[in-house]
Amino acid sequence: MTLRVPPAVAAVVGPGPYTAVPLTHNQNNRATAGIDRIQGPDGSAVRKRLTPSGSGTARWSTSDDPRHWNHWRREYLAYSTGFAATVYADAGLGAPTLLDVEEDPDGGLTLWLEDVAGRPGPQWSVADLGDLAHRLGTAQAACAAHPPDRPWLSHRWLRHYLAAVPDPGSTAPDWSHPEAVAAWSEPLRADLAALAADPGPLLAVAESAPQTLCHLDLWPMNLIATDDRTVLLDWSFTGTGAIGEDISNLIVDSVADGLLDPSLLPEIAAALPEAYLRGLRAGGWQGSDAAVHRAIAATGAAKYSWLAPAMLRRLDQDVTTRAYDRRSPAETLRRRLGLLALVADWARAALGWPGRHGQWTGPPPPSQQGTPAP
CATH class of the missing domain: 3.30.200 (Phosphorylase Kinase; domain 1)
Known part of the structure; x- marks a missing residue:
């Protein structure tokens, strides 16, 4: 034809x-x-x-x-x-x-x-991602001050996504699976299980954070750097979201599907929020740094609250059904250790729980000794 x-x-x-x-x-x-x-x-x-x-x-x-x-x-x-x-x-x-x-x-x-000619996101450096975060902060500061109003922009996207997309599975995830025990510590598994069971408190934090206009699908596959601009692809979810919500998504999805080396995650998780904050300040935003860090933590932990259970359910499935990262599920468990530790630390930081798994890079979360951990 x-x-x-x-x-x-x-x-x-x-x-x-x-x-x-x-x-x-x-x-x-x-x-x-x-x-x-x-x-x-x-x-x-x-x-x-x-x-x-x-x-x-x-x-x-x-x-x-x-x-x-x-x-x-x-x-x-x-x-x-x-x-x-x-x-x-x-x-x-x-x-x-x-x-x-x-x-x-x-x-x-x-x-x-x-068909945009340029350098695609999976080829970017941490410095490139930081430059994007700074630019996005500048832009989203302006959008927070003067929110765009279009009748087709999404509202409360994260809450509705979580209500629809994560597959609850026909059986509960096996947190004691030998592969999980080998890859993840018992405290981390406990935190991930609690997070998966109820991301509602994190959604409440995210929705009470300062709001702006978000892309809502920001990850390397949707980024292209050209000589004179950075192009964002796939605007199908764009709408109102928490300040920093795009940054948490970019941090996780830079390494989640094997697009960038997972050993870069600590550097990415440290660099992007700070670059974003500098951009917000340049754009005139006058809120607190702590509010931005908390919003990044809450949105990131809530958005990926389903990830660990989904990984456990895939342990006995055919990995070739996945579109991006085709490594074995067992290898993926090991490669995503740092990522899931960061997600668990984000949850603790956003909710003010004491303790961490060593991955949180924002300011120390407020300690609430005597309050039961999630």
């Missing part, structure tokens, strides 16, 4: 013939029917197909509600209104250009996007 492109795209990629190369993406999400790089004789473009009823899992169901955490048209709206390109532009952060959009027979939309 001959591949067809609309005239506006042909002006970029040439008159044909064209080839399509599938790009790795989250195939669980029913909002995405496919992402391809379309190569022509003169260049390339990215084709992303959005749909209200794709073939992903029920947990990643879409909605026509524009405030829903997984509203399937949000990314189209972010691009077509110019929002994604301009909301952080003063800090040198942008979005791919929308070349064209087509309505599909099944009711979906096909976005034709600029």
Whole structure:
């Protein structure tokens, strides 16, 4: 079958013939029917197909509600209104250009996007991530002072994501599994089990934190550095979130799927909050450092409260079903030790519990001796 492109795209990629190369993406999400790089004789473009009823899992169901955490048209709206390109532009952060959009027979939309040429996030250094954090702080300080108001921006995204996506599994995770015992200490397992059982207190902390406009899917796969800007991809979740929420996501997801060396995690976890705080100050934000550190801790611990149980349930599953990190589940348990210790420490810091696993890099959490640990 001959591949067809609309005239506006042909002006970029040439008159044909064209080839399509599938790009790795989250195939669980029913909002995405496919992402391809379309190569022509003169260049390339990215084709992303959005749909209200794709073939992903029920947990990643879409909605026509524009405030829903997984509203399937949000990314189209972010691009077509110019929002994604301009909301952080003063800090040198942008979005791919929308070349064209087509309505599909099944009711979906096909976005034709600029194939941004540059250095992708998995090739970045810690210094590169720190520069992004600083720029984001500057931009989000402005958004906190003057919150953007669009009827399709997500609200309380983290709470609704946690209510929908994490798979509770048919059985309880086996915290005494030999692989888990070998990889994680007993205190760490106890903290991770308590966190997984009830992230509600952390959500309350996150929602009481200062709010700003967040990207809400910030990780290396959605970052490209060009000569004159940093491009953020995939604006499908963007909306109101806690100050620092994007930073906690970036810290964890930089190493969670093997994109960056996990030995860099302590450096990343130390550098990014400080760079973000400097950016906030440069943008005029006058809140406390402690409030930012607490928001980063609360959002990061809540967002990944499901991760350890999911890892335990995968121990006897086929690792090749995963899209990004295809290492064995047992090896993943060991590689993510530092990451999960950081998540547990974030939970303790955000809730003020004494003690830590040695990974928390913010100010000392307030001690509440005599209060039972979670």
